[in-house]
Amino acid sequence: MVYRTQKLATPLVVVAVLLFLVQLIFGGILALYYISPNILSGTLNFNLARAYHLNALLFWLFSATFAAVIYVLPVLSGREIAYPGILKIIVLLLLVVVVGGFLSLPLMQEGRNAWALGQPLLYEGKEYVELGRLWDAILVFAFILFALVVLKTLPPMKEWPLALWALVFGAAITFVLYIPGNIFFKHVPTSEYFRWWTVHYWVEGALEVAYAGAFGLLLMVLIPREEVKRVVDKYIFYDVVLAATSGILGQGHHYFWIGTPTFWIMIGGIFSALEILPLTLMAFEALRIAKKSNIKFENLPSMYFMVGILLFGLVGVALQGLVITWPWTNWWEHGTWVTMLHAHECMMAFSMGAISLILFAVPGLTGKPIDRTFTIWGKRAFYLMATGQIILATSFGLAGISQIFNYWIKGEPWSTVWSTRSLFMPGVVVGGAIVFLGYLYYASTIFRHLLFPVREEPYRVEKAPPTYMNTLRGLPLLIVLSIVFSLIGAAGIWSFFSEQVLVGRNPVVPYVTTAISFIGLAILLELMIIKFTRALEHQYYEI
Amino acid sequence: MYLKLFVSAMAISFLIAIIAFVIIARRKEEAKPEEIPHKKLGKMLIIMSIAFVLVVTPLSVDVAEPRNPQPDEVFYKGYTAAEGFRVAIDYNCMGCHTIVGNGAYYAPDLVYVARTAWYPETIRGLLEAFAGTDYMPFNLTDEELDKLTAWMIYLRDLNTNKWPPMPPKEVVLSEKTFKETSEAKTLYDKYCSACHGVDGSGVVPGTPNFRDVNWWESRLNEVGWSGLVDVVLSGKNAMPAFSDKLTPEQARSILEYAYGFSGVEVAGAKIIVGGYSFEESFQENLERWYESEAAWIVYWLFTVIMSSLLIYVFFYWYARG
Numbered sequence: 001m002v003y004r005t006q007k008l009a010t011p012l013v014v015v016a017v018l019l020f021l022v023q024l025i026f027g028g029i030l031a032l033y034y035i036s037p038n039i040l041s042g043t044l045n046f047n048l049a050r051a052y053h054l055n056a057l058l059f060w061l062f063s064a065t066f067a068a069v070i071y072v073l074p075v076l077s078g079r080e081i082a083y084p085g086i087l088k089i090i091v092l093l094l095l096v097v098v099v100g101g102f103l104s105l106p107l108m109q110e111g112r113n114a115w116a117l118g119q120p121l122l123y124e125g126k127e128y129v130e131l132g133r134l135w136d137a138i139l140v141f142a143f144i145l146f147a148l149v150v151l152k153t154l155p156p157m158k159e160w161p162l163a164l165w166a167l168v169f170g171a172a173i174t175f176v177l178y179i180p181g182n183i184f185f186k187h188v189p190t191s192e193y194f195r196w197w198t199v200h201y202w203v204e205g206a207l208e209v210a211y212a213g214a215f216g217l218l219l220m221v222l223i224p225r226e227e228v229k230r231v232v233d234k235y236i237f238y239d240v241v242l243a244a245t246s247g248i249l250g251q252g253h254h255y256f257w258i259g260t261p262t263f264w265i266m267i268g269g270i271f272s273a274l275e276i277l278p279l280t281l282m283a284f285e286a287l288r289i290a291k292k293s294n295i296k297f298e299n300l301p302s303m304y305f306m307v308g309i310l311l312f313g314l315v316g317v318a319l320q321g322l323v324i325t326w327p328w329t330n331w332w333e334h335g336t337w338v339t340m341l342h343a344h345e346c347m348m349a350f351s352m353g354a355i356s357l358i359l360f361a362v363p364g365l366t367g368k369p370i371d372r373t374f375t376i377w378g379k380r381a382f383y384l385m386a387t388g389q390i391i392l393a394t395s396f397g398l399a400g401i402s403q404i405f406n407y408w409i410k411g412e413p414w415s416t417v418w419s420t421r422s423l424f425m426p427g428v429v430v431g432g433a434i435v436f437l438g439y440l441y442y443a444s445t446i447f448r449h450l451l452f453p454v455r456e457e458p459y460r461v462e463k464a465p466p467t468y469m470n471t472l473r474g475l476p477l478l479i480v481l482s483i484v485f486s487l488i489g490a491a492g493i494w495s496f497f498s499e500q501v502l503v504g505r506n507p508v509v510p511y512v513t514t515a516i517s518f519i520g521l522a523i524l525l526e527l528m529i530i531k532f533t534r535a536l537e538h539q540y541y542e543i
Numbered sequence: 544m545y546l547k548l549f550v551s552a553m554a555i556s557f558l559i560a561i562i563a564f565v566i567i568a569r570r571k572e573e574a575k576p577e578e579i580p581h582k583k584l585g586k587m588l589i590i591m592s593i594a595f596v597l598v599v600t601p602l603s604v605d606v607a608e609p610r611n612p613q614p615d616e617v618f619y620k621g622y623t624a625a626e627g628f629r630v631a632i633d634y635n636c637m638g639c640h641t642i643v644g645n646g647a648y649y650a651p652d653l654v655y656v657a658r659t660a661w662y663p664e665t666i667r668g669l670l671e672a673f674a675g676t677d678y679m680p681f682n683l684t685d686e687e688l689d690k691l692t693a694w695m696i697y698l699r700d701l702n703t704n705k706w707p708p709m710p711p712k713e714v715v716l717s718e719k720t721f722k723e724t725s726e727a728k729t730l731y732d733k734y735c736s737a738c739h740g741v742d743g744s745g746v747v748p749g750t751p752n753f754r755d756v757n758w759w760e761s762r763l764n765e766v767g768w769s770g771l772v773d774v775v776l777s778g779k780n781a782m783p784a785f786s787d788k789l790t791p792e793q794a795r796s797i798l799e800y801a802y803g804f805s806g807v808e809v810a811g812a813k814i815i816v817g818g819y820s821f822e823e824s825f826q827e828n829l830e831r832w833y834e835s836e837a838a839w840i841v842y843w844l845f846t847v848i849m850s851s852l853l854i855y856v857f858f859y860w861y862a863r864g
Binding site: 037259 | 545548549552553579582585586588589591592593595596599600602603604605610611613614615625628629630631632633634635636637638639641642643644645646647648649650651652655659677678680681683687697698701702703704706707708709710819821824825828831833834838839842843845846849850853854856857860861
């Protein structure tokens, strides 16, 4: 490690890894609720467990992002971080918000909240933004301090590469838009309208713009060649233009049915369908860069997770999004478990970005080498998490389809809807268990590096002849195939409008087509992940 | 109509983008490695989309011409829906239910529940039945139940563009179709009922029958709400002026309360709730200027221009990036 101030990232890394554990435990508790609804009722209500499940996720993503920025900042600017004292205060403030926010959430079981100036102070019952104003205020204060530190440390703006602009602006927009979503509005459409500013633009601003910038910078640091900078600059520019335009207007897909005007059904419908453009292009662009640069990566696990964000971004965010974003399909799937399929894969893309950053930073932070065990455990963590999440998310999607038919069309009582949906719970539980196993590998990798001496040999790639499974061969075809499968899924949900389903009460067509689509997409995603990661390992980049 | 607009916008923008790409981009020489073509166009696209969202925000949050019931104006036993939303926030209803489709999916959607139950008493009965059980393990007070009922009536009446899909159901309008506010009722009973009658039928000869919806329609066509407010404040014929006792807002709320009497005559009318076509909502919402046919032309043009430029940039990047 070259810079002293980089070390400040370590506590945040630890917090991020531990909060991930909290998230998974509460996810498991939520699954228990589907086995028996009175399992913890009264002591730890479902809504409280869910609030922890979501907020632990958000906080560990925040912590990981902060840690990554602290780690990369001195390298980028070629000097120590300005005001390390303030940085310590920021870390402390973050911890205060996590602890305070988490301790005040249980008050919701009694409905005991404190209100001032028309705002709830301790917690707020709005998903994703459950923090009360008190904690929000501290968090925003920490963000402002952090922005000051970052801007003070970075070289003058004129010298910034485009990737840095993207990173800083993506991050800044994410933090600024944190504010409107949190304010309490007494009008439900207004409240939901601004809540999506926060939640949707997190994904747009943070995932697509800031992560694109972060990974562009990573590439530049890893491969210090002039041509790489140019390729990255260009790709960042077009990616930001496409992602920002389609993302800002595609926001409208949240505004179809929440009491907002009809024109959003037009704007949101068309531009959110176009949201697949930047992500598909990113996948193609990654193939192109891989082919051109042809380099060997030291830190394989970090690169694996980077592939994860790319492919989960393509299939989970873009294509599963394309299945449900058309007004004719969204009308049916909105408010059902089909959304959970999309949400869980989206958040996995998000998380993989953060994990990739952490795995990238940890060897540098500890000054210990990247050895065999680090690589092998990291790889196992990746495969387990990816596979588990795909199984879990796909089960949610299939269950959601039965929910549409039983609830919206047959108008069955909730208990029937519940029991038909629960048929798919084993898939969720098995998937969740696999993700948890992956987490154990991931946490062990990190703590082993932080706490124990690392003296093993570096990982050596076994020689293998290029086959279909360890090259990028045929990958463009797989990408096109997955677009086709997502369109089949959209057609499947759309077919709920047919006479056969509405009048004849015969759900075979939508059931079969969506099953083909969801399972097909899951298999394609898994296949692409294996091919891409193994090609990376063996450096077989030919397409 | 909507299908046509949607498909035509998509098709035309793809067509424009392809033509533009073939004519402009194909002819140009290969870009130099350090140059980023269409830099200005890209920046413009981002600025335009931000500008659009900012411009339509006031329309979307019911500031311009409201399309939804307002939370302060929906009442149940003297409590407003706004107070009910606070209770919902305090107990984190969204952590189990979905509200307008957003939230957790553990329990049924509240708009769906409110529309299926429909009648305020039924809604309150549901809340009362579930509160304190393992499903809703909190002890709600009577006051909180009333507030939540008001809030669910408000959710029921939200203009959600016909979502959620539900089996069509016939309901009887038993209540007044117009808002009843406790303050307005108190003021009406204090200042107006002596002459106009507590039920609006008119005690003193010469006073209009507030229960007659035709009288209201003709008066509203003639002078509008502001004209009627003027009558209350400055008086007319035998009626004294109330400008020293009432503010214009209070006068307006009293008038709206009185208008509610005409709703007595529509009680017993039947309407169909639910169904499976969101496209009907385009017709039903045409009355507001920002959802009118003229406005739709603007949205359509905007969509075509923006998406054709976007697709053009996409092609350009793919072919020459």
